[in-house]
Amino acid sequence: MGMMKKLLYSLLIILLVASAGFTAEKKIRWKLAMTWGPTLHPLSDTAEHMAEIVKELSDGNFVINIDASNVHKAPFGIFDMVKLGQYEMGHTASYYYKGKNIAFLPLTTMPFGMTAPEQYAWFYYGGGLELMQEAYTKHGMLAFPGGNTGNQMGGWFTKEINSLDDLKGLKMRIPGFAGQIMSKLGVTVTNIPPGELYTALERGTVDAVEWTGPGMDINMGFHKIAKYYYTGWHEPGSEVEFLINEKEYNKLPEKYKKILKIAMKTAAYDMYIQSYEMNAEAWQQMKEKYPDIKVKVFPEEVLKEMKTAYDNLVASYEKESPMFKKIMESKRAYLDKVRDWTHISDYLYLKSTSESNLN
Amino acid sequence: MGMMKKLLYSLLIILLVASAGFTAEKKIRWKLAMTWGPTLHPLSDTAEHMAEIVKELSDGNFVINIDASNVHKAPFGIFDMVKLGQYEMGHTASYYYKGKNIAFLPLTTMPFGMTAPEQYAWFYYGGGLELMQEAYTKHGMLAFPGGNTGNQMGGWFTKEINSLDDLKGLKMRIPGFAGQIMSKLGVTVTNIPPGELYTALERGTVDAVEWTGPGMDINMGFHKIAKYYYTGWHEPGSEVEFLINEKEYNKLPEKYKKILKIAMKTAAYDMYIQSYEMNAEAWQQMKEKYPDIKVKVFPEEVLKEMKTAYDNLVASYEKESPMFKKIMESKRAYLDKVRDWTHISDYLYLKSTSESNLN
Structure with a gap:
């Protein structure tokens, strides 16, 4: 082969490799284990909703397959399975793991504590999310709010x-x-x-x-x-959680990390609203029939x-547990602040309009 | 040039064109006009937050530039500017446009009406979002919840x-x-x-x-x-809105439509929570000083x-306005259902714990 031909062949190969590299985004397939059965609405919908957003926004390249409890048979073993990397991800509730460390208890909800919007404000603007990472990073995991059941x-x-x-x-x-x-x-x-x-x-x-x-x-x-x-x-505002194996998370391309975070956040908020609808609808049906x-x-x-x-x-x-104490001190301080606002806003609005039969 | 060389050159060109087509996602630049000034928190943060998510998830290829009211000088002209395509997108409140049709009034909030979570449930699970589209499609626009101020x-x-x-x-x-x-x-x-x-x-x-x-x-x-x-x-739960010129929206690649919808939804929910924090923090400061x-x-x-x-x-x-009537009938029916739930959940929880001084 002449010099020219050799050069052209080499160029062709370089271009083929480069174009393949550019065009095909990295294919990633994860598995998620959830505490709930496959049709325990709204809980089961939330992991599905999250996975659907991830798939759509990654052009189908980042796929998260969900195993419900009927498949993995370990509803309260999500913590360990994600920690050990048997699943990259989990959908569960932090308070199920209070036996490992009592500090996991207040990351879901606490008696006499915050309602859902109060607690979301604590997670996202009051230092809650950072404390949640502090509790889970010792176990090689990341944790994020995963949806709220409402009061x-x-x-x-x-x-x-x-x-x-x-x-x-x-x-x-x-x-x-x-x-x-x-x-x-x-x-x-x-x-x-x-x-x-x-x-x-x-x-x-x-x-x-x-x-x-x-x-x-x-x-x-x-x-x-x-x-x-x-x-x-x-349980004034039980927030379930997404758990992620930290090593697996760190392997993700930056863009997939962003997609995953947005998907978890949106699906979590949506579960709170879906719970609101489901509770309202079911309560109406119960009252009418009974x-x-x-x-x-x-x-x-x-x-x-x-x-x-x-x-x-x-x-x-x-x-x-010093970590439990640290979380409780943060939650108490935030509740003191946020409840005063809830009291003069939604609470007194609901009180004054219901007492005067205005709705 | 010999046959072989010609063939190789042609292949090279095809590959170059093809790889350019695959690798470069469509570059899109939109403009958004908002009713508010550039630092009117949390309102001004919300359009910025939305645009940031869109940019990140599109690898910087879908960019939405924001003009605050100090630039476009028409805070209550967002409806017309988006309708006419002067801006592809707007961030404003529906009730500012009740002069065009009174039906735009109840898409923000109504006196003696729903709180933020109640109204989100109406938008996403009670037919509200569909009624919102029905009101705006006559004007060649799409509309989506754009963040809540709280009560x-x-x-x-x-x-x-x-x-x-x-x-x-x-x-x-x-x-x-x-x-x-x-x-x-x-x-x-x-x-x-x-x-x-x-x-x-x-x-x-x-x-x-x-x-x-x-x-x-x-x-x-x-x-x-x-x-x-x-x-x-x-104004028990004022929801501002994102407006989108429908023709411009229809030109978007499917993936960008999905990114935009997720970005708007997340930024809107986040504004509700940011409002909660800002109100709680400011109320604490006011009370202490005054x-x-x-x-x-x-x-x-x-x-x-x-x-x-x-x-x-x-x-x-x-x-x-028949459209106003249609929206109000839907809102009243949903309020009847959802308020009963709010009453036995958050309301009686807040009432019983505050009356007994349990928090």
Whole structure:
């Protein structure tokens, strides 16, 4: 081959390689494990929504496949699976991992704490997101807000609660931190699998069941049996989370990191709004079909006792975990500030218009 | 040149053209006009935030340049400029254009209407976004939620309002629809330019001034003069908007349409949360420095009269504009449903915890 031909062949090869490099964006396929089953709306929709945005904005080159709990069989193992890199990503709730370190508890919600918009302001403008990274980076993970359920209800009760005495010996299904508080008030906290709860409530094996809010409660059917629906105190704005294996994240092209962050943020906000709609719709349906349901607020002496039990537990955890203390100090300071605003804005607006029957 | 050389040259040219076509995504430069000045936070941040996301996710190929009102000099001309294609995009508020058709009024907020999360649920899950398109498509535009101010305050008053009589002849700066309602209650509604308002309030040329909420009010300084800060009734969740010229939108590659939609949605939600933080922070500062400020709720007889005036105006507009009627019917039905949920969730949570001093 002559010099000219050789040169031209070389140029051709360079161009082919270069054009291939430019045109094909990096193909990446991730796996996400979620705590929930494949149709537990709105939770299951949120990871799907996030993955859909990522796929669209990457021209189909960054694909996140989702495994629901029926596939991986470890609903509360998301933390470990993402930490170990078995999944690049997870969709779960931080408070499920309080056994590893109590500092993971307040990253979801806290009794007597912030509502969803208050807590989003803390995450994005009050230092919350940075504290969340501080807690997770020790485990080689990044964590981001993953959607809000809205204010959760206090539970379905077959008996009215008029005093602290009415709680003594009451059998209730209420898991987690709220369950610990209820047990301090003399409630017998039971742990019955979700599939058996309806029958347990119907037969009186339990007297009360805490679940979520109308949007998710309606499929459980508790409103067909229990007449008293108590308002919330324990989960005023539960934010679930996206977990990401840090090493895998660092391997991503910069652009995919940006796409992923925007997708998580939008899907999370959207879940809060989807929850709002689902709760409103389900509550309307329940009320129409079961007009005897009575919405009740726990008596003041009960709420005060819950708060005392809560304060004592928080004080003991603060001694146990400096990171828990750091997060709680930040949350308390932010709540002090933000609640005063909520009070003079939405709260007094809702109070004055509802008391005067103006809507 | 021999056959071989000719063939190779041709191949080279084809490859060069093809690789250029693949690698360079379409370069697009848009202009956005906004109603606000360049530093009117959080409003001005929102268009910037949106444009930044668009630029990042398009690798810098889709650039939206922003003109603030000091550049285009037509703060309330955004509708016309976007309609005529002088700007591809705008950031403004729908209720500024109620003079064109009263149907544009309820796409921002309505007195005695929905709070921000309630209204987002209406937009995204209750048919609101579709009605918004129906209103704007006649004008060759698309419209999307563009950020929420949160619940706005009723205004700064130098005198306490204890009865309907106290409003008769009161001189107040309160523009737009709320001003129309106030004038029905005997208030003398004045229109003083923002730059002169502080002096007007100080000298008693006006007795009261409505602005926004603490976050934006603090820079105006009204809290240094007026002692009574009345809670809101007239703008419970003002959603500003992004307007897009439909022809220009249709020219966009599909991917840029997706990027633009995600960017607008995220920036809008973020403005609601940024407003929450700004209001909370400013209110804390005001209270600390001016502890004499008294937060007041209008007396029930005043609120009821406002509501009657509001109902009458709405009834007359419904006769005037079928599109206004259609939007109001949708909003009323959604409010009926969603407020019941707000009432048993956030409202009773805030009520029971604040009455028992649990936070």
